[in-house]
Amino acid sequence: MLKTALVPLSLRESRAALSALARELKIMGTRELTLLHIASSPASSTEALSSKIQDRAAIFEEEGLIVETVLRKGSPALELTRTARDLGTDYIAFSWKRKSWLQRTLIGSTTQDSIRLSDRPVYIRKGAVRGPAASLRGGAGSGQAAHEDSLVVVYATDFGATDAAVMPFLHRPNIPIDRLVLLHVGPRAPDPMAESRRLAAAEANLKRLASECNVPAVATRNVAGAPKQKIAREAARLGARLVVLGKRDAPGRFAGVLGSTAGALAFQSRASVLIVPPPSSRRAADEKSQEQHS
Structure with a gap:
């Protein structure tokens, strides 16, 4: 499901950062990728830029990837999402470079704009997805110490339509997950009886999702609070190396919350992040692309 990737380059990335990204992409199951540079100035020398891109391509080829x-x-986010659609790549992969709040406010973020616009999954690499991790807390499979090189994944679910899009990614061998935590963060109900019903319903849904997962160890965690603030915090507590979140494009009760949460999580999370749009989003984009090329 993540066999082909589109990787945007600013050409300011270090060799170490690109080598690390190449290794992470292989762990995610990627075998082929396209490196994309979007020139900001029409006057930029095509020959010089092409030479620099080829130099970066050699770094990924050294890791055994086809490049x-x-x-x-043009516009970075628009060209990026358009290229991903035109090439039919499975997902877009970023090597994260943190910006200050002021920079994001004044000049924006290509990563966050791409999350909003993309009909493909977006992967933001922040750190090694394999390595020592904290023990899992809460739910089935908890209390077991994580081993060296464990891929610990947290999936933040709202039990909505996004589950259908995300769950296939959480089965081996799509992503070689060692430990999975199913996390639900929801607002506390206004009275004790309503809160008890909310918790019971959430626990039942978490148990249902856990039964559908084909991974060595599954834990569940049910937390009250605002998703935008709580997901990244809980993922850090759980020792996550990768946080997975669905993005809902269709109008609905949680559409605005999930859209803003996806962008916020990309900035706040210490772990790498995979944001998955609904399948309908990709189908509509592919149909539109075919119409434009016919």
């Missing part, structure tokens, strides 16, 4: 390169000009 193509593309050079385009």
